[in-house]
Amino acid sequence: MKTGADYDWDHLIQERRVHRDVYTDPDLFEIEMRRIWGGVWTYLCHESEIPEKNSFKRVTMGKRDLIVTRDKEGVIRALYNRCAHRASTVCQEHSGKSATFVCPYHGWSYGVKGNLIGVPMPEGYGEDFDKSLLGLRQVPRVESFKGFVFATVNHAMPSLIDYLGIAGDVLTDFINRAPNGKLELGAGAWRNTYTGNWKLAWDNAADMYHVPFAHRSLVEMTLARSADKDAGASYARKPDAANIDSWSFEGGHTYLYHRPGMGPSIFERARPAPGTEIWANQLRKNIGDAEAEELLERVPGQGMNLNIFPNLMILASQVQVIDPITVDKTQLTWYATSLADAPDEANVIRMRIAEDFPNFGEVDDLEMFRRCWDGLQMDEVEWLDCSRGAHLSLKDTIDERGAIKASGTNEHTVRGYLGAYKQYMQQDAGAKTAV
Amino acid sequence: MKTLKPADIDFTDSSDYLTDEFYQQLHLERLQAREFGPSTDLGIVNECAALLAYEARCLDQRDYKAWLDLYTKDAIYWVPQDDDADIRSYINLMFDDRRRMEDRVLRLVSKFAHSLKPDRLFQRTVANVEAWDMAGGRRRALASQVAYEYRRGHSVEHYVYRTDHTLRQVEGEWKIAVKRCMLINMDAPVEPPTLL
Ligand code: FES
Ligand SMILES: [Fe+2]
Numbered sequence: 001m002k003t004g005a006d007y008d009w010d011h012l013i014q015e016r017r018v019h020r021d022v023y024t025d026p027d028l029f030e031i032e033m034r035r036i037w038g039g040v041w042t043y044l045c046h047e048s049e050i051p052e053k054n055s056f057k058r059v060t061m062g063k064r065d066l067i068v069t070r071d072k073e074g075v076i077r078a079l080y081n082r083c084a085h086r087a088s089t090v091c092q093e094h095s096g097k098s099a100t101f102v103c104p105y106h107g108w109s110y111g112v113k114g115n116l117i118g119v120p121m122p123e124g125y126g127e128d129f130d131k132s133l134l135g136l137r138q139v140p141r142v143e144s145f146k147g148f149v150f151a152t153v154n155h156a157m158p159s160l161i162d163y164l165g166i167a168g169d170v171l172t173d174f175i176n177r178a179p180n181g182k183l184e185l186g187a188g189a190w191r192n193t194y195t196g197n198w199k200l201a202w203d204n205a206a207d208m209y210h211v212p213f214a215h216r217s218l219v220e221m222t223l224a225r226s227a228d229k230d231a232g233a234s235y236a237r238k239p240d241a242a243n244i245d246s247w248s249f250e251g252g253h254t255y256l257y258h259r260p261g262m263g264p265s266i267f268e269r270a271r272p273a274p275g276t277e278i279w280a281n282q283l284r285k286n287i288g289d290a291e292a293e294e295l296l297e298r299v300p301g302q303g304m305n306l307n308i309f310p311n312l313m314i315l316a317s318q319v320q321v322i323d324p325i326t327v328d329k330t331q332l333t334w335y336a337t338s339l340a341d342a343p344d345e346a347n348v349i350r351m352r353i354a355e356d357f358p359n360f361g362e363v364d365d366l367e368m369f370r371r372c373w374d375g376l377q378m379d380e381v382e383w384l385d386c387s388r389g390a391h392l393s394l395k396d397t398i399d400e401r402g403a404i405k406a407s408g409t410n411e412h413t414v415r416g417y418l419g420a421y422k423q424y425m426q427q428d429a430g431a432k433t434a435v
Numbered sequence: 436m437k438t439l440k441p442a443d444i445d446f447t448d449s450s451d452y453l454t455d456e457f458y459q460q461l462h463l464e465r466l467q468a469r470e471f472g473p474s475t476d477l478g479i480v481n482e483c484a485a486l487l488a489y490e491a492r493c494l495d496q497r498d499y500k501a502w503l504d505l506y507t508k509d510a511i512y513w514v515p516q517d518d519d520a521d522i523r524s525y526i527n528l529m530f531d532d533r534r535r536m537e538d539r540v541l542r543l544v545s546k547f548a549h550s551l552k553p554d555r556l557f558q559r560t561v562a563n564v565e566a567w568d569m570a571g572g573r574r575r576a577l578a579s580q581v582a583y584e585y586r587r588g589h590s591v592e593h594y595v596y597r598t599d600h601t602l603r604q605v606e607g608e609w610k611i612a613v614k615r616c617m618l619i620n621m622d623a624p625v626e627p628p629t630l631l
Contacts, residue, residue, distance in 0.1 A: 217545040274530060277449060348458075364548070367552075
C-alpha cells in the first residue's frame with residue numbers, strides 16, 4: 001500500500017492550482033482515510049445525541065465504524081464496532097440506549113466502556129485467557145468542545161481546543177445564538193449521497209463565487225414571489241458588493257460570513273416557510289413583541305458557513321457532516337438543530353425554515369459535484385485552478401486575530417485548506433493505529 | 436413538457452392554516468391509517484386509483500400546473516424523514532404548504548434548475564390502491580408507488596414509497612388535501628428525488 005511519502009506533494013498542490021489526482025486517485029483516498037480521517041481531530045457527534053448514561057450513536061470516521069457511548073460517569077468513548085473474537089460487528093442500530101453490546105455470532109458481550117463482560121462456555125478457554133485484553137478497541141483520544149464531540153487516533157495532535165483555534169471561537173458564537181447556549185441535535189437529518197470525491201463538497205462550503213450561477217434557480221424562485229424585484233437576492237447575485245467576508249484559519253478550517261449582505265433582519269429575509277406567520281404571531285402574543293423579535297432573529301440560524309476540517313460544516317442553523325464512502329462516493333448528512341431553551345413556537349418555525357435550503361439549494365450543488373466528477377475523469381487535463389484573489393497581497397488581509405480575511409469569493413479558502421491538507425498528508429503520526 | 440411561466444401560477448401569498456390544531460390533525464390521521472381494515476367499496480377504489488394515476492402522469496410529464504390544480508388551497512405535500520416524529524419539532528425530507536409547493540414548481544420550471552439538466556425523465560407506477568370514505572366528506576387512499584428518474588447518460592434512480600392521500604371535494608371535484616409519501620429508506624442517504 002502506498003503512503004503519503006510516495007507522492008510529490010509540491011507538484012500536486014501548488015500555489016494557484018491543484019492536481020486532479022488529489023480528487024481521483026484511489027490510493028491517495030486510502031491514505032486520507034488514515035491521515036485525515038482520525039489523523040486529525042474528526043467530528044463524531046453532538047452530546048445531545050447521547051444524552052443519558054448508556055446512550056449510544058453509531059458514526060463513521062473514515063472507514064471506521066464506531067459506537068460512541070456514554071457511561072454512568074458521563075465519559076464519552078468511541079468504540080470500534082468490531083468483535084475481538086472473529087470480527088463481527090456488535091451493534092447494528094444507528095442509535096439507542098443499551099448497557100451492553102452482545103455479539104450475535106458467538107455471544108461475547110461488552111459493556112459501554114468497551115470492556116469484555118463475558119463469553120459463553122468459558123470453560124473452553126485456558127487460564128491464560130485474559131478478558132482485559134479482549135475488549136472492543138477504542139479510539140484513544142475523544143474530546144468535546146461545548147457539546148461537539150471529536151476524536152483522533154493521532155497522539156501527536158494538539159488538544160482539540162488548540163486544533164480548533166479561532167474556528168472554536170466562531171463555533172462558540174454560533175452556539176451562543178441559541179438562548180442560554182442550549183443547542184440540540186436529534187430533530188432529524190437529511191442524508192444525501194453524490195457521485196464524486198468528498199473534497200468537492202468541502203471546496204464548495206466556503207465558496208461564495210458559485211452562488212449567483214449554481215443557485216440561479218433558487219434566486220429566480222425567490223424573485224418570482226417577491227414584489228421587490230431585488231429583495232434579498234442582490235447579495236446572492238453580486239456577492240462581492242455585499243460585504244461578505246471569508247476567512248481561512250490555521251489547520252484548514254474556513255469561514256464565510258454573509259450576514260452583512262442579508263439586510264436588517266435575517267428572519268424577515270428568510271424565504272416564507274409553511275405556517276411562519278401563524279407561529280410568529282403566537283410567539284409575539286405569548287412573550288411580547290420585543291422579546292419575540294429578538295428570538296425570531298435567532299430562529300433561522302446565522303448567515304454563515306463555518307467549516308471545521310475535515311468533516312464538520314455549520315451552515316445557517318444546520319450541522320452538516322461529510323462521510324467519504326469511496327474515492328467517488330460521498331455522503332452528506334444535514335442535522336437540524338433545535339433551540340432547547342426557546343418556546344415551541346420558535347422551533348416549529350426553525351424546522352420549517354431548515355427544510356428550505358436542502359430542497360431548493362443543495363440539489364443544484366449536488367449536481368455541480370456530479371459534473372465536476374465527470375470532468376475530472378479525463379486524466380489528460382490535469383489541473384484545477386484556485387487562483388482567484390491570489391494576486392492580492394495577503395499581508396493586507398490578516399485580521400486582528402491573525403487569520404486571513406478576504407472577500408467572500410476569494411479562493412484563499414481553497415488555497416488555505418489545501419496547504420494544511422498537504423502537511424497532514426505528509427505527517428507520519430496519523431498513520432499509527434489506535435491502541 | 437408544457438412550458439410553465441411564473442405568471443401562470445396563481446400565487447398564494449400567505450400560509451394561514453398550519454395551526455397547532457392542524458398539525459395535531461395531521462398526526463391523528465397518520466395514526467388512523469395504520470388501523471384501516473380492507474377497503475370494500477370498489478367504486479371508491481377505482482375513482483381514487485384513477486386520480487392517483489392521473490397525478491402520477493402529471494408528474495411524469497412535468498405538467499406542474501395540472502399537478503398544482505389537483506390540490507386544495509390548504510394542501511400539504513409531505514415526505515417524512517421519520518414517520519413517527521412530532522414534526523412540530525422535527526424536520527421532514529419535504530414538507531410543503533400550498534405556498535411552498537408553488538415555490539417548488541417555480542424552481543423546477545426555471546431554466547436554471549441544474550439538477551434537472553439534461554432533462555430528467557420520470558416514470559412512476561401506482562399499485563395496491565385501497566380507499567375509504569371518511570367522516571366529514573373526506574376520502575383516504577393508500578397506495579404503493581415506485582418513481583424512476585433518469586438523467587441522460589447516468590443510471591436510473593428509483594424511489595420506493597407508500598402514499599397516503601386525503602381527498603376533499605371542492606366545487607364538486609375531488610382534490611388532494613394531504614399527500615404523505617413514506618420512502619422505504621427515509622432514514623438512509625439517497626440522491627434527492629425531484630418529486631414523489
Ligand atoms: S465474532 Fe463475536 S463472538 Fe464470535
Ligand atoms: Fe451552494
